[in-house]
Amino acid sequence: MAATGLSNLLSTKSLKKSSPSSLPWRVSLLSAFGASVAVPRRSKRSASFVVAAMDAKPTVLVAEKLGEAGLDLLKGFANVDCSYNLSQEELCTKISLCDAIIVRSGTKVSREVFESSGGRLKVVGRAGVGIDNVDLSAATEHGCLVVNAPTANTVAAAEHGIALLTAMARNIAQADASTKSGKWQRNKYVGVSLVGKTLAVMGFGKVGSEVARRAKGLGMHVIAHDPYAPADRARAIGVELVTFDEALSTADFLSLHMPLTAATSKVLNDETFAKMKKGVRIVNVARGGVIDEEALVRALDAGIVAQAALDVFTEEPPPKDSKLVQHENVTVTPHLGASTMEAQEGVAIEIAEAVVGALKGELAATAVNAPMVPAEVLSELAPFVVLSEKLGRLAVQLVAGGSGVKSVKVTYASARAPDDLDTRLLRAMITKGLIEPISSVFVNLVNADFTAKQRGLRITEERTVLDGSPENPLEFIQVQIANVESRFASAMSDSGEIKVEGKVKDGIPHLTKVGSFEVDVSMEGSLILCKQVDQPGMIGKVGSILGEENVNVSFMTVGRIAPRKQAVMAIGVDDQPSKETLKKIGEIPAIEEFVFLKL
Numbered sequence: 094m095a096a097t098g099l100s101n102l103l104s105t106k107s108l109k110k111s112s113p114s115s116l117p118w119r120v121s122l123l124s125a126f127g128a129s130v131a132v133p134r135r136s137k138r139s140a141s142f143v144v145a146a147m148d149a150k151p152t153v154l155v156a157e158k159l160g161e162a163g164l165d166l167l168k169g170f171a172n173v174d175c176s177y178n179l180s181q182e183e184l185c186t187k188i189s190l191c192d193a194i195i196v197r198s199g200t201k202v203s204r205e206v207f208e209s210s211g212g213r214l215k216v217v218g219r220a221g222v223g224i225d226n227v228d229l230s231a232a233t234e235h236g237c238l239v240v241n242a243p244t245a246n247t248v249a250a251a252e253h254g255i256a257l258l259t260a261m262a263r264n265i266a267q268a269d270a271s272t273k274s275g276k277w278q279r280n281k282y283v284g285v286s287l288v289g290k291t292l293a294v295m296g297f298g299k300v301g302s303e304v305a306r307r308a309k310g311l312g313m314h315v316i317a318h319d320p321y322a323p324a325d326r327a328r329a330i331g332v333e334l335v336t337f338d339e340a341l342s343t344a345d346f347l348s349l350h351m352p353l354t355a356a357t358s359k360v361l362n363d364e365t366f367a368k369m370k371k372g373v374r375i376v377n378v379a380r381g382g383v384i385d386e387e388a389l390v391r392a393l394d395a396g397i398v399a400q401a402a403l404d405v406f407t408e409e410p411p412p413k414d415s416k417l418v419q420h421e422n423v424t425v426t427p428h429l430g431a432s433t434m435e436a437q438e439g440v441a442i443e444i445a446e447a448v449v450g451a452l453k454g455e456l457a458a459t460a461v462n463a464p465m466v467p468a469e470v471l472s473e474l475a476p477f478v479v480l481s482e483k484l485g486r487l488a489v490q491l492v493a494g495g496s497g498v499k500s501v502k503v504t505y506a507s508a509r510a511p512d513d514l515d516t517r518l519l520r521a522m523i524t525k526g527l528i529e530p531i532s533s534v535f536v537n538l539v540n541a542d543f544t545a546k547q548r549g550l551r552i553t554e555e556r557t558v559l560d561g562s563p564e565n566p567l568e569f570i571q572v573q574i575a576n577v578e579s580r581f582a583s584a585m586s587d588s589g590e591i592k593v594e595g596k597v598k599d600g601i602p603h604l605t606k607v608g609s610f611e612v613d614v615s616m617e618g619s620l621i622l623c624k625q626v627d628q629p630g631m632i633g634k635v636g637s638i639l640g641e642e643n644v645n646v647s648f649m650t651v652g653r654i655a656p657r658k659q660a661v662m663a664i665g666v667d668d669q670p671s672k673e674t675l676k677k678i679g680e681i682p683a684i685e686e687f688v689f690l691k692l
């Protein structure tokens with residue numbers, strides 16, 4: 094039917110060519126992180142604006158000393174402001190001018206800092222491992238990505254642990270101070286041997302396992318406690334995993350290597366010291382907060398703990414009159430675990446790369462509060478990321494009223510096995526598409542799940558496993574919104590949900606279904622959906638109304654139930670038609686309903 098109308102239209106219109114070389118996914122990944130810089134908060138919601146804004150250099154605040162190689166890397170991409178030893182007040186003032194901040198363990202990135210940033214801060218880089226100085230919940234709520242540098246200081250921390258272990262066993266620090274003061278106390282500083290002694294490594298992660306490896310080289314019997322460590326990794330280096338109580342009761346030496354979490358806070362306390370072998374020696378290069386420091390002083394005084402060697406403290410620096418620091422059986426260092434030349438250069442490069450990547454909108458491999466998606470998965474999912482956001486955006490604009498969206502079902506149809514498809518990124522982008530058109534909230538990969546939950550939006554995901562080649566990650570994605578009415582009744586499925594479906598063709602997202610009508614329109618620019626009685630000349634009529642106002646049509650398709658019955662016409666337009674133009678379209682007698690949607 095529509096052949097004549099369509100050819101007429103195409104001859105008078107320049108059909109916008111969509112080529113894979115102009116793929117929009119890069120833009121959308123930027124907006125996935127809200128990676129725009131130096132722009133007013135609400136402007137970030139426009140994906141094209143995001144790219145334009147990248148012309149302005151982002152500003153990175155380096156709040157603690159960072160290796161030169163990392164600084165050079167940052168300077169190649171951003172304005173770098175190195176301001177050390179800022180008070181919380183100064184930090185809160187400065188942060189509203191920064192797109193990213195890089196810290197070590199000495200700076201508290203508190204909720205107040207995120208609140209003071211006015212939405213501009215997009216990335217926190219922790220130049221090291223422990224992120225207990227960053228308020229992760231606040232970061233996530235503010236859509237701010239937190240990345241760390243988890244590997245470059247592992248060996249340094251492990252070496253420092255071993256240095257403290259051996260120094261403690263042989264009273265190196267105390268003997269050094271005594272000798273320098275002119276004394277010669279050979280009897281006072283008789284040490285203990287390490288060989289044959291049992292070392293319990295508490296926290297068998299990166300640092301813990303390196304400590305274990307080195308301690309075995311010193312002839313120690315090494316056991317480890319870590320509720321989450323795989324037994325085969327421990328077995329591979331000849332370490333037996335034991336329960337917490339077993340570790341406490343059998344160890345001659347305890348070396349702490351777990352993160353500071355709610356579960357590990359003050360895990361060594363009066364009660365647990367009481368379970369230890371009398372005369373145990375403790376090394377802590379993890380976090381001060383895992384030990385109840387007052388209880389440790391009591392345990393040292395009671396002789397339960399013979400010695401402790403501590404690199405980290407609950408409060409850093411600790412108070413000058415700290416009984417723990419001053420205790421004669423305690424060896425201390427000022428949080429030096431990561432402080433080797435090599436580690437600091439490595440950490441600086443690792444964090445600079447992560448921060449620059451995140452500001453560019455790339456998914457970070459060391460993201461702490463967002464899904465980590467490997468680069469190869471990302472590149473194949475990229476066009477589906479765009480499709481997901483657009484389907485969400487389209488579906489929510491079809492809702493009458495727009496605020497009662499509570500229950501959304503997403504179906505991913507793929508020939509891949511369910512565990513071979515990571516949908517977190519897609520879900521986040523659907524959420525972004527669903528929420529942004531109806532709110533002032535800025536949604537990105539970091540805060541998508543949080544924002545959905547906060548708004549009472551329940552997104553359920555389903556997989557349809559198709560036959561066929563698993564080469565293509567996804568055949569189509571379907572988004573259904575339940576318990577709502579639609580501004581475009583034809584978008585309702587037979588079972589009463591708003592339903593839209595799309596797929597990726599030649600790298601370009603296409604809308605392929607609206608309600609029960611099959612359509613095929615590339616999802617670029619904006620879209621007009623019309624329900625009409627299928628008859629000749631309809632495309633021409635709508636096309637010429639748009640043409641009169643110089644609105645460029647990029648794509649047109651008609652999905653119909655049967656010839657001369659109801660049909661849905663989907664028209665992609667580059668420009669936004671005026672109200673009058675839309676009114677004229679609505680007044681065409683055969684058009685029963687129509688809707689204009691911004692993609």
Ligand SMILES: NC(=O)C1=CN([C@@H]2O[C@H](COP(=O)(O)OP(=O)(O)OC[C@H]3O[C@@H](n4cnc5c(N)ncnc54)[C@H](O)[C@@H]3O)[C@@H](O)[C@H]2O)C=CC1
Nearest residue numbers: 223250296297298299300319321350351352378379430431
């Ligand atoms: N003093 C310093 O300068 C440095 C300190 N660190 C600290 O060392 C600690 C370990 O760092 P990594 O090995 O890189 O981290 P990691 O994440 O590789 O290892 C931590 C391990 O602790 C385990 N764990 C978690 N909860 C536990 C619990 N309740 N009991 C026992 N084990 C538990 C985890 O399963 C994990 O295997 C962190 O706290 C980090 O901040 C790291 C580098 C330098």
Ligand SMILES: O=C(O)C(=O)COP(=O)(O)O
Nearest residue numbers: 197198199221222223431
């Ligand atoms: O990486 C860690 O967790 C550390 O504790 C190192 O801290 P720093 O970067 O030396 O302040």
